[in-house]
Amino acid sequence: MAVKLAIDGGIPVREKQLPYGHQWVDDDDIAAVVEVFRSDWFTTGPKVDEFERAFADFVGEKQAVAVSSGTAALHAAMYAIGIGLGDEVIVPPMTFAASANCAVFQGGMPVFSDVDPDTLLLDPNQVEAKITPRTKAIIAVDYAGQPCDYDVLLAIANRHDLRLVADACHALGGSYKGRPVGTLADLNVFSFHPVKPITTGEGGMITTDDPKLADRMRVFRNHGITTDHRQRELQGSWFYEMVDLGYNYRLTDIQCALGISQLRKLPAWVARRQKIARRYDAAFAEIPAVRPLGVREDVSHAYHLYVIRLDLAQLRATRADVFAALRAEGIGVNVHYIPVHLHPFYRERFGTGPGICPVAEDAYEHIITLPIFPRMSEDDISDVIAAVHKVMEAYSQ
Numbered sequence: 504m505a506v507k508l509a510i511d512g513g514i515p516v517r518e519k520q521l522p523y524g525h526q527w528v529d530d531d532d533i534a535a536v537v538e539v540f541r542s543d544w545f546t547t548g549p550k551v552d553e554f555e556r557a558f559a560d561f562v563g564e565k566q567a568v569a570v571s572s573g574t575a576a577l578h579a580a581m582y583a584i585g586i587g588l589g590d591e592v593i594v595p596p597m598t599f600a601a602s603a604n605c606a607v608f609q610g611g612m613p614v615f616s617d618v619d620p621d622t623l624l625l626d627p628n629q630v631e632a633k634i635t636p637r638t639k640a641i642i643a644v645d646y647a648g649q650p651c652d653y654d655v656l657l658a659i660a661n662r663h664d665l666r667l668v669a670d671a672c673h674a675l676g677g678s679y680k681g682r683p684v685g686t687l688a689d690l691n692v693f694s695f696h697p698v699k700p701i702t703t704g705e706g707g708m709i710t711t712d713d714p715k716l717a718d719r720m721r722v723f724r725n726h727g728i729t730t731d732h733r734q735r736e737l738q739g740s741w742f743y744e745m746v747d748l749g750y751n752y753r754l755t756d757i758q759c760a761l762g763i764s765q766l767r768k769l770p771a772w773v774a775r776r777q778k779i780a781r782r783y784d785a786a787f788a789e790i791p792a793v794r795p796l797g798v799r800e801d802v803s804h805a806y807h808l809y810v811i812r813l814d815l816a817q818l819r820a821t822r823a824d825v826f827a828a829l830r831a832e833g834i835g836v837n838v839h840y841i842p843v844h845l846h847p848f849y850r851e852r853f854g855t856g857p858g859i860c861p862v863a864e865d866a867y868e869h870i871i872t873l874p875i876f877p878r879m880s881e882d883d884i885s886d887v888i889a890a891v892h893k894v895m896e897a898y899s900q
């Protein structure tokens with residue numbers, strides 16, 4: 504007889520809900536921010552250059568451009584490579600909506616291409632069939648923190664004269680065939696939202712080896728103006744020119760100081776995420792109805808998310824039941840993601856809907872994201888494992 508689930512009135516595994524992700528801010532992060540409060544520059548000052556340099560050096564890329572969010576970073580990337588009216592951009596549906604929205608911001612059209620059933624990463628074998636004379640770019644999403652198969656994607660992009668953009672918002676600190684995330688595509692996009700690998704509150708970054716693309720994005724983040732106010736002050740001049748339509752996508756010095764401080768901790772945090780993942784892997788190998796996603800041998804996975812797939816045929820429950828039961832046990836599970844092409848906006852604007860990407864649609868019915876973040880204690884990890892065991896036992900056929 505299995506123990507009574509919390510959702511049926513039993514005692515929960517833990518009282519306080521464990522979130523699926525959480526930031527980690529220390530005294531030295533706080534001190535770094537306070538130092539900026541005491542300085543002359545709150546925005547577009549020296550901390551921006553310092554963060555960009557530190558970030559570029561960390562990933563081993565030539566240029567890094569700081570912006571106000573991951574979404575702004577994606578938008579800037581689309582602008583930099585010249586996405587315009589009617590241009591098609593290939594993107595997987597198993598991602599956050601912003602990965603596709605960025606093409607729409609520029610008047611372009613996302614073309615959804617299905618994912619690999621084992622990894623839920625963009626399936627390179629299906630990309631070529633989606634290419635038309637209007638295709639300009641491929642956006643590869645490093646879902647959950649696992650880098651995509653960039654050698655294959657780059658070969659496809661080169662063969663068809665397309666730009667390759669990496670939405671690496673999940674994968675900072677990971678690598679592919681020994682090459683760091685941030686160097687793998689023409690443009691590589693990051694987010695510093697609190698659940699992401701490092702945080703600046705809100706924030707984003709694009710890395711590239713192309714100084715022209717970097718310059719275009721620096722103008723784009725500042726209203727399309729060619730000089731910033733610090734450059735004008737240095738030159739003692741009031742003159743500026745707006746050369747294109749841009750936005751205010753600047754990241755403040757306050758946030759950049761936090762980013763510099765957070766970046767120092769990233770290697771230890773990624774190692775910690777990987778260690779948590781190993782404990783989960785070992786524990787769930789014993790539960791037949793739970794299957795982790797596939798991880799290729801040639802990558803170092805950054806584990807922004809730890810996603811399990813439920814074999815519903817072995818359970819007397821739906822994914823929604825399992826989700827609710829785990830939440831009741833105090834485990835803040837989540838679902839990443841509702842396939843983007845199923846959202847009402849895309850159905851109405853672009854006529855997408857079920858059937859376009861069957862692998863992603865089927866995966867969506869079976870996946871649950873478990874908590875994973877560096878600050879989790881060993882007891883927290885044990886609670887997650889205990890709750891999954893408890894719920895699976897109660898619901899197994």
Ligand SMILES: *Cc1c(COP(=O)(O)O)cnc(C)c1O
Nearest residue numbers: 572573574599601672694695696
């Ligand atoms: C978080 C995220 C974004 C958007 O980043 P924001 O900083 O929240 O704007 C884009 N793509 C993916 C895959 C993300 O996880």
